[in-house]
Amino acid sequence: xxxxxxxxxxxxxxxxxxxxxxxxxxxxxxxxxxxxxxxxxxxxxxxxxxxxxxxxxxxxxxxxxxxxxxxxxxxxxxxxxxxxxxxxxxxxxxxxxxxxxxxxxxxxxxxxxxxxxxxxxxxxxxxxxxxxxxxxxxxxxxxxxxxxxxxxxxxxxxxxxxxxxxxxxxxxxxxxxxxxxxxxxxxxxxxxxxxxxxxxxxxxxxx
Numbered sequence: 741x742x743x744x745x746x747x748x749x750x751x752x753x754x755x756x757x758x759x760x761x762x763x764x765x766x767x768x769x770x771x772x773x774x775x776x777x778x779x780x781x782x783x784x785x786x787x788x789x790x791x792x793x794x795x796x797x798x799x800x801x802x803x804x805x806x807x808x809x810x811x812x813x814x815x816x817x818x819x820x821x822x823x824x825x826x827x828x829x830x831x832x833x834x835x836x837x838x839x840x841x842x843x844x845x846x847x848x849x850x851x852x853x854x855x856x857x858x859x860x861x862x863x864x865x866x867x868x869x870x871x872x873x874x875x876x877x878x879x880x881x882x883x884x885x886x887x888x889x890x891x892x893x894x895x896x897x898x899x900x901x902x903x904x905x906x907x908x909x910x911x912x913x914x915x916x917x918x919x920x921x922x923x924x925x926x927x928x929x930x931x932x933x934x935x936x937x938x939x940x941x942x943x944x945x946x947x
Contacts, residue, residue, distance in 0.1 A: 748834025766914025810845030828864030
């Protein structure tokens with residue numbers, strides 16, 4: 741089993757990474773392989789709604805880290821997306837990344853557990869947490885919880901480590917993710933598969 745963790749912070753090994761690393765260590769202690777993907781500081785273009793990814797079946801026409809992630813997502817069993825709080829919201833990089841990753845590769849992640857990790861100095865964590873969780877709940881993905889909302893506090897990595905409750909929340913999240921992955925695996929062995937979906941019905945509000 742493998743979980744992909746996405747670091748949406750411009751700082752490679754800052755507060756968000758510190759939280760994700762704590763989750764990853766808990767997963768690894770449970771025998772789950774992990775990989776942390778850093779989005780970096782380069783540009784990540786947002787989705788332009790052209791639908792090319794749906795037509796060509798190969799992902800977005802832009803060849804960047806989003807396409808790389810979607811390719812890896814096929815083999816992954818779970819996902820954790822981490823972000824710093826920027827103006828009570830996720831980082832612009834992670835928002836653009838997730839818009840495109842879920843639009844072009846959502847089918848590859850459906851039915852697999854996901855979780856959000858948020859890092860902030862003081863406020864805005866719950867709004868950011870809610871924002872990112874919406875990607876999973878529109879895509880048939882079980883959302884993994886912890887003993888508190890998945891957030892840590894601190895202005896730097898050293899301060900995050902001192903957030904004892906936050907770090908414990910990260911470890912609990914890792915343990916809960918590993919448990920759910922094992923439950924899904926055991927279910928498959930007993931013939932319990934992901935529910936077959938009905939044809940999608942789309943309506944709007946002008947009819």
